Structure formats: C-alpha cells, structure tokens
Amino acid sequence: MLEGGSALIDITQWLWFIGGVLFILVAEGAVWMYWRQFGPGSIRDYISRDEEPNGPYKVLAKFKTPAQKVALIEYEGDYHVFADGSEMFSTTAEDDKFAEAIVHIPAAVAELHERILIIGSGGGITTREALRYSEVTEIVAIDVDPAIMHMGKTLEPLVKFNKGSLNNPKVRTRIQDGRAYLEQTSETWDVIVIDLPDPSRRYPELRRLFSVEFYRLLKTRLEPGGAVAVACSAASEMPEYFRAIQATLKAAGFHVIPYHYDFIVELGVDWGFCLATVMPVNKRDIRLKLPAKHLSRRRIDDMLRMPIYFKTRWDDRKIQTDENHLLADLVEKAGG
C-alpha cells in the first residue's frame, strides 16, 4: 500500500485501468457487431444454423425483398438459394428429384399436357421439367417474389441448371399471388403444380393457397381430365400436416392419392405430395409419359406406397380454410 499524497494518482490510475477494461469490451463488441452485420454472422437471418452447410461456403449474394430475405451461396460446386433461413432450391440432384416428382406424376395421369400452370415456380426447375412435354403450348409460371424470378431468369448458374426455362417462349412468367391470379382468370389447365412453402405463424396469408376455398377454385380451373400436384413439405416431420392437406383437397371434391419422395439418406426427411384429380385414378395406372432420370419403376412403386411413419390419426373434418390456422399450427407443433 502506498502511503499519502498518492490519492490523485490512484484515481487517475484507476481511470486508466477502467479505460483499459472499457477499451477491450468496446473492441470486442465492435468485432461482434461487425461479424453480425458484415461478416459471417450476418448470414444468420438468411441461412438458419440447422440448414447451413457443414463445410465452408461462399455467399454470392444476399438481399431483402418485400417478401423475404434471400441468399445465394456456392457450396461444393453447387448453388443454393435460401429464403428466410430455409433452403428454397439448389442446383443439386435433390432438386432434380423433387421437380420430377411434382411434375411427372400428375402429368402421368393427366389426359393432355398442353397447358401447365406452376404456382411457386421458384428457380425454374419445375418449369424445365414441364417443358419436356412436346405437346405443351403454354406454361404459366407464377412466383410472388420478383427477386426469385429475376434470379431464375438471369443468374448464370441457375439459368444453366433450369436450361433457361423461364425465358422459353412457351413460358409466361407472372409476379403475382397465385390465388389472385386464379381468381381473375378463367383459363383452364391440364396440369397444375403447386410448390409453395408451409403456411406458418410468420406468413399466415399463405393459408389462402392451401385452403378448401382455394382448392375449390382450382377445381374450376382444371380440365376434367387434368391433374394437380401439391407439395406437402417435409411430411415425415409432420405427418398430420400431410393428412390435413389430403383432407382439405378431398373436402374440395378432389380424388386424392398421397405420394412421397424420400430424402432420408441425404437429409433425413421424406417429402410428401398430393396427386389430386377430378376423376378417380388407380395407382397401378400411374405410368410416366416420358423417361425421368430419377423415377424408375421401383422408385415410383416406393413413392406410391405409404411407409408406416406417415400413419397418424386424423379426423377428415379438420381442414384448412381461409380463416383458420390449421396448417400453421401443425407446423408450429412439429417445431418448425
């Protein structure tokens, strides 16, 4: 202990000491804020920790659109587009499989393939598959997000992957809500593909594209011999969600055959779909109209056979309407 006369110096020394403490805390805070705002941490709102690639990846673009936060990344030579944390599509084999499942199964049972409607056309990969039908005269590809559509039309790696489908003269693209589009047109379609994210607490308006009212409208826009496919999310994580969409389509007067394409090995999830038709269809009559890379006979048999993990109790009177929050609640319940 120093004695006497040093009181002033002591205070100064303590001030400098505290200055040092504050300096390092402020510096650490600044580094954290930089990391969060401009560095790797800034991607967190765009790519959730769960879905982030395990290895190093390159962020090629990230931007906010009126609808969502979008990021484009490159990882192991493939391109991935994320929206609000979740992967929307990519240039990987998984997206080829998904697009084949959602396009070629309804096309397999549709009588004609002249007019195809795609609601939620995202990166143009489903449009690429739809264009393979030589009889097709018009495809309308709708997406609510202009930025996504713009990427699908202009971004070189995506355009290469979707073979320029969104710029094809047979394709009419529209930046619009799919429900609003169907309400204002009286055109009809041979095949309709609905490939939308889950309604959630965050985007409750999406229920208007999953509701019985919407499906009834859809039925009036479908040719009598036509077919609809509806993407039903990672159904293995929420079998009730899958069942609720089946029940809602049935309540709208459709015949429904649930099917699935598993990404169990790759991602640990099995993706559900509904095939909805006005005329009843026999599963055994589902034969592709053209060859598809991933849809072997054995695969199609597997797709049409419901594994036991989709089994769940469901009261078919519980359906999505324009008013309730059924699907969003089921997503929430499943922890999504």
Place this chain on the structure above:
Amino acid sequence: MLEGGSALIDITQWLWFIGGVLFILVAEGAVWMYWRQFGPGSIRDYISRDEEPNGPYKVLAKFKTPAQKVALIEYEGDYHVFADGSEMFSTTAEDDKFAEAIVHIPAAVAELHERILIIGSGGGITTREALRYSEVTEIVAIDVDPAIMHMGKTLEPLVKFNKGSLNNPKVRTRIQDGRAYLEQTSETWDVIVIDLPDPSRRYPELRRLFSVEFYRLLKTRLEPGGAVAVACSAASEMPEYFRAIQATLKAAGFHVIPYHYDFIVELGVDWGFCLATVMPVNKRDIRLKLPAKHLSRRRIDDMLRMPIYFKTRWDDRKIQTDENHLLADLVEKAGG
C-alpha cells in the same frame, strides 16, 4: 495533448490501461475455462452438440470409465445415457421400440427360448424383453463397460425402466468382451442379440465383434433352430454399412433377412437390423410369440419391407474381417 513533465505519469497510466485490458481478458478466459471445465461447456465431450437436447436438461452424473466418457441426464422427465457424445440408451419409447425389434423378431423365428445371450446389454432394456419368454431358463447379459452395467443394476430410474432385469435370478451378467466370452465357452443359445456401437476409427477393435470370424464362431454357439439379431446402426444414414453386415453374415454361412424399425418422425433415421439363422426362414412366417407394445402386424410388415433408401450397390465379396477396416471406413465415409 498534455505538454511536458508528464512522461513518467503517462507510462504509469499506460501500464494501468494495459492492466485493465489484461484484467478483462484474463477474467474472460477464466470464465471460459470454468464453463468448459465445470459449467455447461464441460459436457461437450460427453454429449455431442448434434445429440444435445433442444431444451434445458439436468446432468445427473458424468464420469470417465476405461472404455468411454459416460453422462446421465434428465430431460423432460426421461433419463438418457450418453457415451462419448452419442446417446446409448434412454428411458423413452424409442428404447422400448428398439428393444422389442431386436429381441422379439429373432425370438419369433427361434424354435426355443430357453437360453438367450445378449451382447451389449447396456441398460438392461433388451434383457427386460428377453425375460418375458416364460420358458427362458438363463439369460447371459454381457457388457464390456462395468460402469454401464452398474448403472443398469442400481440407478433407480433405469432399474424402474428395465424392471430390475439385470438383477433377475435368471440373468447372469458378465463384464467382458463378447468375443472373448464366446471363445472361452462352449455353451449354446436359442436366441442371440448383438447390440453394439459401430466400429469406428476411434474404436477399431469393435470390428472383432462384426467380423466374419466372429460370426462363424457365433454359428457354432447357436442352436440349430436358433436365431441371431444384429443391430446395424442408423442404416438410413449409411446403407452400405447395412449391406456390408448382411454380406458378412452370409459369408459366415447364415441365412439373412434384413429388417428395420424407423425413427424417421422422431429422429430422421431408420434403424437397420439383421435376422440371421442357420435354417432358411420365410418372411411370412415371422409371427410374434407374445404381444409387443409397438410391433403391430402393420408395423412388422413395414419392418420387413425394405424402403428404397436402403438400396445401394454392394459387392457381397466385400466383408468385414478381423483385419480390415471395412465398417469403420463406411462409418467415416457417411460422416459419422
């Protein structure tokens, strides 16, 4: 800027400033070290980040054994035992399902149920199921880790869950390597259950319990009308691993029926098993000898039907031996 005469004070002030910087860095380092050594961070070697519960949990015990690092935690009213980061068993419905699948399927085809051998008896849950066969006269339950066996025998929530199976007079427990045990005995068994972790780069000696040499030995210890079940890991994450065990069992002269019990909804994985017998078995003849909570007829049909995601190319000449690293390499390849 202060002018003149303050050089000495400046140095002192700077020293105090640096003292402040060092103080906070040392304090932060100490907090981190405490967190890692004694706080929540200290659990990381015991429970991997991937398998850690999503909500708050209580660490009831953690200790190092000669074989592994073991942690017992309580989460949402259930108890979970982790070894070296991965969950080994728990008091949840998943473990009931697993135990029923690995015990009652071989028992369904075995002619007798008097003598049952369980290699990797862990928490006594499979032993509990084996004890349900009233004809059983002796069960030998082997585990290489004395700490695990001790927990299964004495820890109140585990004893309650396994119904005191490891203390049952019909059960002889042994702390020993299963291979060593079988080499030194000439006893034979009606049902043999092999429930072991994957051979890995870290524990390569485990291959001696998956090798063709071991399976040949096993065959000499099995009654002619007996049956073996082998746990084949989260096979959906590594279908080749599943196929390699099937090939190895066949190379040892067994008839093999692969089966599975999925935890797709709960965990995103599907668990593989091999049913191995000396006499050929028809899948359709697999009927339980007693009722099991989770094994409905529909479930058993699903268990015996191989979903397409287990399909993989495999050359049946590629088998595990006492010498090679086949399974460990496949685990590594799958990123495990």
